[in-house]
Amino acid sequence: MVNKKSYVAQLISLKKPAVTSASAFAPANIALCKYWGKKNLELNLPTTPSLSISLGNRGSNVNISIAAQNYLSINNQVVASTSTAFKRTFDFLNLLAPNDIKFAVQSSNNIPTGAGLASSASYFAALTLALNKLYNWQAPLTTLSCLARLGSGSACRSLYHGFVKWLNCDDPLQSYGIPLTTSWEELRIGLLIFDPTQKSISSRQAMLHTQSTSPFYKSWCENSIKDFEILHSAINQKNFQLLGETAEYNTFSLHAVMLSARPAIIYSKPSTLHAIEKVHELRCNGVQVYLTQDAGPNLKLLFLEKDLAYISNFFSELEVVSPFAKVDNWAP
Amino acid sequence: MVNKKSYVAQLISLKKPAVTSASAFAPANIALCKYWGKKNLELNLPTTPSLSISLGNRGSNVNISIAAQNYLSINNQVVASTSTAFKRTFDFLNLLAPNDIKFAVQSSNNIPTGAGLASSASYFAALTLALNKLYNWQAPLTTLSCLARLGSGSACRSLYHGFVKWLNCDDPLQSYGIPLTTSWEELRIGLLIFDPTQKSISSRQAMLHTQSTSPFYKSWCENSIKDFEILHSAINQKNFQLLGETAEYNTFSLHAVMLSARPAIIYSKPSTLHAIEKVHELRCNGVQVYLTQDAGPNLKLLFLEKDLAYISNFFSELEVVSPFAKVDNWAP
Numbered sequence: 001m002v003n004k005k006s007y008v009a010q011l012i013s014l015k016k017p018a019v020t021s022a023s024a025f026a027p028a029n030i031a032l033c034k035y036w037g038k039k040n041l042e043l044n045l046p047t048t049p050s051l052s053i054s055l056g057n058r059g060s061n062v063n064i065s066i067a068a069q070n071y072l073s074i075n076n077q078v079v080a081s082t083s084t085a086f087k088r089t090f091d092f093l094n095l096l097a098p099n100d101i102k103f104a105v106q107s108s109n110n111i112p113t114g115a116g117l118a119s120s121a122s123y124f125a126a127l128t129l130a131l132n133k134l135y136n137w138q139a140p141l142t143t144l145s146c147l148a149r150l151g152s153g154s155a156c157r158s159l160y161h162g163f164v165k166w167l168n169c170d171d172p173l174q175s176y177g178i179p180l181t182t183s184w185e186e187l188r189i190g191l192l193i194f195d196p197t198q199k200s201i202s203s204r205q206a207m208l209h210t211q212s213t214s215p216f217y218k219s220w221c222e223n224s225i226k227d228f229e230i231l232h233s234a235i236n237q238k239n240f241q242l243l244g245e246t247a248e249y250n251t252f253s254l255h256a257v258m259l260s261a262r263p264a265i266i267y268s269k270p271s272t273l274h275a276i277e278k279v280h281e282l283r284c285n286g287v288q289v290y291l292t293q294d295a296g297p298n299l300k301l302l303f304l305e306k307d308l309a310y311i312s313n314f315f316s317e318l319e320v321v322s323p324f325a326k327v328d329n330w331a332p
Numbered sequence: 333m334v335n336k337k338s339y340v341a342q343l344i345s346l347k348k349p350a351v352t353s354a355s356a357f358a359p360a361n362i363a364l365c366k367y368w369g370k371k372n373l374e375l376n377l378p379t380t381p382s383l384s385i386s387l388g389n390r391g392s393n394v395n396i397s398i399a400a401q402n403y404l405s406i407n408n409q410v411v412a413s414t415s416t417a418f419k420r421t422f423d424f425l426n427l428l429a430p431n432d433i434k435f436a437v438q439s440s441n442n443i444p445t446g447a448g449l450a451s452s453a454s455y456f457a458a459l460t461l462a463l464n465k466l467y468n469w470q471a472p473l474t475t476l477s478c479l480a481r482l483g484s485g486s487a488c489r490s491l492y493h494g495f496v497k498w499l500n501c502d503d504p505l506q507s508y509g510i511p512l513t514t515s516w517e518e519l520r521i522g523l524l525i526f527d528p529t530q531k532s533i534s535s536r537q538a539m540l541h542t543q544s545t546s547p548f549y550k551s552w553c554e555n556s557i558k559d560f561e562i563l564h565s566a567i568n569q570k571n572f573q574l575l576g577e578t579a580e581y582n583t584f585s586l587h588a589v590m591l592s593a594r595p596a597i598i599y600s601k602p603s604t605l606h607a608i609e610k611v612h613e614l615r616c617n618g619v620q621v622y623l624t625q626d627a628g629p630n631l632k633l634l635f636l637e638k639d640l641a642y643i644s645n646f647f648s649e650l651e652v653v654s655p656f657a658k659v660d661n662w663a664p
Binding site for chain 2: 215216218219220222223226248249252253255256257259260262263264266268269270271272273274276
């Protein structure tokens, strides 16, 4: 904990709140090049570079208020003080706030919670943005990204809209999300949520288990770096086929390295495989649609606006996000 | 072809048939440590050692007769001369027999064909045994195993009952199945055949594709060697838990390396994942049952006789094999 505390002290000065309550929104993000493993457990420094796309107005709205005692609700449900979510929240707040203050935190997510849809990323990013207002830190986004990273690694990418990269540098002060300048209006993300239940093993545990037991983990890291470079240049060139293919390869590599862990981690459900088959069938029919899957059974589809009608017709349950549409930050 | 021809010449002398017709049976085999990749494509020399268990009287019965023209039937269905099975059969016979002779080959399998149940292994092993009778080669089993290997790599393990290993040595004359001496009467193999249809990509193609495109292939090979050693000692010690766990790890590593190929190879179907979940649920309930899966969607379960009733009750479609029961070589 000393390490984390001294790290935080390099980023912000702990002080009294400027106001008694503050709110902020942050988008969820979907990694096209996945983050899976840490070279520094305490500071959440990643073994590999990752690259994501934020989900516009899909994410978390967090309100934080000074309170008589610590309190957390997610989507209007009180969260027990014995739960992991409660512990992670107040461990995080203990780092960033003087210890004698108690908080009531209310989070509303318009994406399913804990189902591999990056709800903890948007939650910790929004919480950090709300703290910035509460304390009037006036911290730059790079600093806030570093702070959010301590709550959940991928939260550092949820401070921004659009494409965001996060490099695997060794300096923790440089380990933040960096937005790319490319805007790609035609890009669509389709959320295929056929299983909104919480996953059986958290990404955090699954990541550590993979890193410590998979015989393929080292190869996975080496390959991830290559995928990252290819994805980066696919975005620069707006080469959709290269983007989609590489994102899908990268996703299957992630699920492969988890399958090779001992014991294996399998997030896919029968319905996941069925949906993968449907995506591949569509591609065989010439439709440019690719998939990505995180630490959960649900899929996210990548396609272009021109194919929206066709693809929506094929997947009746598809929720479509336009990541580069003008964002009205959603408030619950 | 010169290479193969000269290799065969080191093993047997081509001569005239001694009789006009001969039959033989060979068992299918299930690899506990998988064979997946070749260091010599033409001679089917494997990159890694493998270890299998033969399926008793489940396998192929092959009859070969001198005929007016080449003919192949599998399970009483005539096989078209344009098919891969036909081509593989007569390429193999062209190697082992003087070119001016034509054959009628009739094979009957009591396992589904081409569904990842090692039907090509038992087929080429039985065909080789039948040729040994037809030509009266009186060749030792090691020689016949080398010959069968040219038809299908894993066929070299189907010359024997019980546990069989196949080492990844560099000398093609030493590349044959070697039976282990351990007999394990209580061991049961449960075939869970929920999809008897032919696989969409042959093992042969899938193996080459994995080997040439997966970023994890090298790690897979290194790890396979370790799994092989562990399985070998688990058999020596009759340590069932170690055998089952390692076989299951090895299977998931195989499907992981295929999933990481580019594009990915996925043999699992939704029903496969459903069955995997059921096996893991049983294990959570304290039942020692493990799974293995080959180049197809079906599973094979490993368990001991004492759990047979419980497991059969759980999987109504289970076909149980006692690999060390006295074998009446099945004839169709």
